[in-house]
Amino acid sequence: MNPTPILCLAVGDRGVLDAAAAALPGWTLCRAAGLAEARRALRVQPAPVGLLLFDADPRGEEALDAFLREHWYMLWIAVFHPPALHVPAWRALVHEHCWDFHTWPLDAARLHHTIGHAQGMAALRGAPSGGDGQCGSGTPEAADGPCCAPDAALTGRSAAIVRLRGQIGKVAGASAPVLIWGESGSGKELVAKAVHLHSPRAAGPFVPVNCGAMPASLIQSELFGYERGAFTGAAREKQGLIESAAGGSLFLDEIGDLPMELQANLLRFLQEKTICRVGATRSVEVDVRVIAASHVQLQQAVQRGAFREDLYYRLNVLALDVPPLRDRRDDVAALAGHFFQLYGAERAPRLRGFSSRAMQMLREHDWPGNVRELINRVRRAMVMAEGRLISAADLGLAEPAVQSDGAPLGDARSRAERDAIDASLLRAGRNMTVAARELGVSRMTLYRLLAKHGIAPPSRASQP
Numbered sequence: 224m225n226p227t228p229i230l231c232l233a234v235g236d237r238g239v240l241d242a243a244a245a246a247l248p249g250w251t252l253c254r255a256a257g258l259a260e261a262r263r264a265l266r267v268q269p270a271p272v273g274l275l276l277f278d279a280d281p282r283g284e285e286a287l288d289a290f291l292r293e294h295w296y297m298l299w300i301a302v303f304h305p306p307a308l309h310v311p312a313w314r315a316l317v318h319e320h321c322w323d324f325h326t327w328p329l330d331a332a333r334l335h336h337t338i339g340h341a342q343g344m345a346a347l348r349g350a351p352s353g354g355d356g357q358c359g360s361g362t363p364e365a366a367d368g369p370c371c372a373p374d375a376a377l378t379g380r381s382a383a384i385v386r387l388r389g390q391i392g393k394v395a396g397a398s399a400p401v402l403i404w405g406e407s408g409s410g411k412e413l414v415a416k417a418v419h420l421h422s423p424r425a426a427g428p429f430v431p432v433n434c435g436a437m438p439a440s441l442i443q444s445e446l447f448g449y450e451r452g453a454f455t456g457a458a459r460e461k462q463g464l465i466e467s468a469a470g471g472s473l474f475l476d477e478i479g480d481l482p483m484e485l486q487a488n489l490l491r492f493l494q495e496k497t498i499c500r501v502g503a504t505r506s507v508e509v510d511v512r513v514i515a516a517s518h519v520q521l522q523q524a525v526q527r528g529a530f531r532e533d534l535y536y537r538l539n540v541l542a543l544d545v546p547p548l549r550d551r552r553d554d555v556a557a558l559a560g561h562f563f564q565l566y567g568a569e570r571a572p573r574l575r576g577f578s579s580r581a582m583q584m585l586r587e588h589d590w591p592g593n594v595r596e597l598i599n600r601v602r603r604a605m606v607m608a609e610g611r612l613i614s615a616a617d618l619g620l621a622e623p624a625v626q627s628d629g630a631p632l633g634d635a636r637s638r639a640e641r642d643a644i645d646a647s648l649l650r651a652g653r654n655m656t657v658a659a660r661e662l663g664v665s666r667m668t669l670y671r672l673l674a675k676h677g678i679a680p681p682s683r684a685s686q687p
């Protein structure tokens with residue numbers, strides 16, 4: 224018995240399932256009478272290859288088209304009654320989504336051969352053959368199959384990620400604060416979520432707070448809440464973010480940006496497990512685990528006097544380092560495949576994966592913007608690509624053409640400036656604050672430079 228399951232989906236009357244089973248002894252068949260059953264079956268047991276078994280009068284091509292778009296990573300073999308192949312809608316659907324087709328009555332030997340061939344192809348391109356919850360076994364040319372792991376699953380099998388997963392498992396069980404360090408876009412928030420989801424608090428809330436993005440004047444009342452009448456405009460009492468994380472975890476991102484006076488309040492909370500709302504006379508007990516993250520080494524901030532040493536030691540009980548992407552290049556192919564699948568709905572319809580050259584460039588790139596930069600490049604390429612495979616140029620990673628046009632130095636400078644701005648905005652996910660910081664200019668200057676080069680400023684929606 225071949226253990227890799229084949230999904231058999233009856234399109235119309237379910238009687239076709241028995242006919243297929245009779246023709247395919249020796250294969251593990253997973254039967255689904257209709258799309259809802261097929262979706263359920265694939266969630267439990269992914270399959271690399273599927274049979275679309277059409278009855279004599281198939282209907283519902285739009286729903287089937289949507290289903291096949293969702294499950295584009297599978298290789299589909301259609302089995303038709305010949306007249307259906309004269310219906311333009313079905314012809315188009317088979318042409319768009321199917322790897323091969325057969326007609327009723329089944330030629331068992333031929334179908335057996337086709338399925339074997341399809342499974343071989345699926346194995347080559349790394350489509351899922353079982354629910355091990357891992358992504359990233361694909362070959363360079365193809366995208367990986369779907370990730371069946373929970374929300375905060377870290378894609379990757381490099382030694383660095385395997386080590387990190389082990390550390391997450393250990394710190395999750397403890398109750399002490401966690402301090403996560405890593406470059407911008409490397410996955411600190413994802414790691415924080417993973418700690419929460421593996422902890423006994425998983426059923427409680429996970430409340431993220433970006434200390435760097437919140438105006439200093441608001442942080443106190445946002446974190447600790449306030450009583451009615453505490454200040455002008457406080458018409459009603461308001462629970463703070465710490466209280467709203469009760470029973471769960473509070474994720475303090477960019478903790479290094481927390482103003483000094485609030486560092487003292489946070490320290491008190493960590494020591495006493497109580498908070499006092501702004502304007503309140505009594506403090507209340509709150510059961511929250513703090514997970515903090517920073518892209519700057521806090522120890523240096525302590526030495527500069529910008530971060531309280533006592534708070535640093537309180538937070539730095541369980542430390543996790545998220546390695547930059549350039550130090551785990553083995554993960555790049557798996558991550559690219561994962562995002563290709565995750566954002567599958569945005570892709571051009573005929574797109575099937577990455578060219579070998581594109582994969583090579585992905586592996587060689589230095590990733591200053593880390594995983595976030597990879598996501599941005601893959602998403603952009605998925606929209607812009609015109610062929611069946613994403614090219615290095617679609618990813619914005621083709622080698623720059625040698626400048627032999629004898630352009631004056633001023634033009635060359637201007638072109639270089641524009642390229643640097645474009646690249647930085649791309650890495651920063653069009654976040655002006657992050658891009659300006661990376662380029663070493665103020666936000667105002669960056670806006671001026673955008674105008675100078677005729678680059679459209681990012682929409683407000685993409686700003687924090």
Ligand SMILES: Nc1ncnc2c1ncn2[C@@H]1O[C@H](COP(=O)(O)OP(=O)(O)OP(=O)(O)O)[C@@H](O)[C@H]1O
Nearest residue numbers: 376377378406407408409410411412413518594595
């Ligand atoms: N190993 C991974 N597997 C899958 N997705 C990942 C992985 N690492 C990061 N990501 C994704 O990359 C994006 C950036 O990650 P995240 O926001 O966790 O980074 P960060 O270090 O917190 O960034 P910042 O410092 O800018 O706050 C997110 O969409 C996240 O889901």
